Amino acid sequence: MKLATITTALALTLSGAVQASPLPDFPFINVTGAAKLEVAPDKARIQFVIRQTADKADAATEAVYKQGRDLMQFLAKQGITEADIDAAQINKEALFKDYNNRAITGYEASQPIMVTLNQLTNYVAVMDYLFKQPQIFSISGSFDSSQREQYEQQLSEKAGADARRRANSLAAAQGVKISSVFAISEASGWGAMAGDFGFGGGSVSYGAMRKADMAESSSSNLIVPKHIQLEKSVNVIYKLKP
Structure with a gap:
């Protein structure tokens, strides 16, 4: 009786595992479409x-x-303005003589800060100030566009069109045709296909660099990107016509 119960439970477990497979149970083709756009x-x-x-x-x-x-x-x-400045809580740590000797030799106070510049005219001045301050460290800057949402919508459409082109080409090489779209996702891999549809972030990479227009100042050595490159990729599963 106990053996029969265990066998039944094992059969149900295996049945559930089969049903949970993320692979479609019909003929399909999976492709990745991509699009890039350079913007100032x-x-x-x-x-x-x-x-x-x-x-x-x-x-x-x-x-x-x-x-x-x-x-x-x-x-x-x-x-x-203060609305463009985000600051974390000040943190304080004790400094010790070494790993084995835990005698306190001093203290370190720190505070991470993030500043958003809604225009780039003051980027060089701000960075120049930060670099010259003896108590400011780990300085990094990233660039973006205020029209990112609109650009990403364009990229999503172009990536989708690229995916369809690739699917048509691949299907034609096998003597078949694509039918309807079964799933769309930005995530890679079959495991995420079922629960991660839609479009999200998009990456940023730096394009050609140019010097800032401040040749008379030592800060003219600071540079800003002439453009940034926005990218979008999309995974699509198409049903194949029988």
């Missing part, structure tokens, strides 16, 4: 960390406070 960036996001070490915790923390106040004053002069 008009906004940027700059991330960095204010960090200071000192013998005492209050000295390290106060140094971060002061750098933050100076930063806010500078950004205000650049026309950057």
Whole structure:
């Protein structure tokens, strides 16, 4: 009796595994379409960390406070509002002599900050300021377009058209034709096909670089991209005509 119960349970488990297969049970073809578009960036996001070490915790923390106040004053002069500034909570860590000796030798206070520039006219000035501050580290910038949503819609349509072209070509080589669309997804791999349809982010890569228009200043060595490249890919499953 116990053996029969185990056998029945095993049969049900195997049946469920077969039913859960993500592969369609009809003739199909799966292709990936892609599209790229170069656009001029008009906004940027700059991330960095204010960090200071000192013998005492209050000295390290106060140094971060002061750098933050100076930063806010500078950004205000650049026309950057508080709404464009995101700051994490200040973090404080103890510094030890070494791994084995846990005697505290000092303290480090830090605060990650992200600044959004809605225009690139002040990008060079902001980056130049950040690079020259002794208590600001891990500076990185990325560029974007305020019209990203519209561009991504165009890319989605072009990627979809590319997928259909590839499917028609591949099917014709096998002497068959495609029928209707069964599934669309940006995710790769069969496992995600069933639950991840639609369009999302899209990647950004940098195009050709150009110097900023500030040749009389030392900050002219800073560069901004002439364009950024937006990309979109889409996976499509087409049914094949019998």
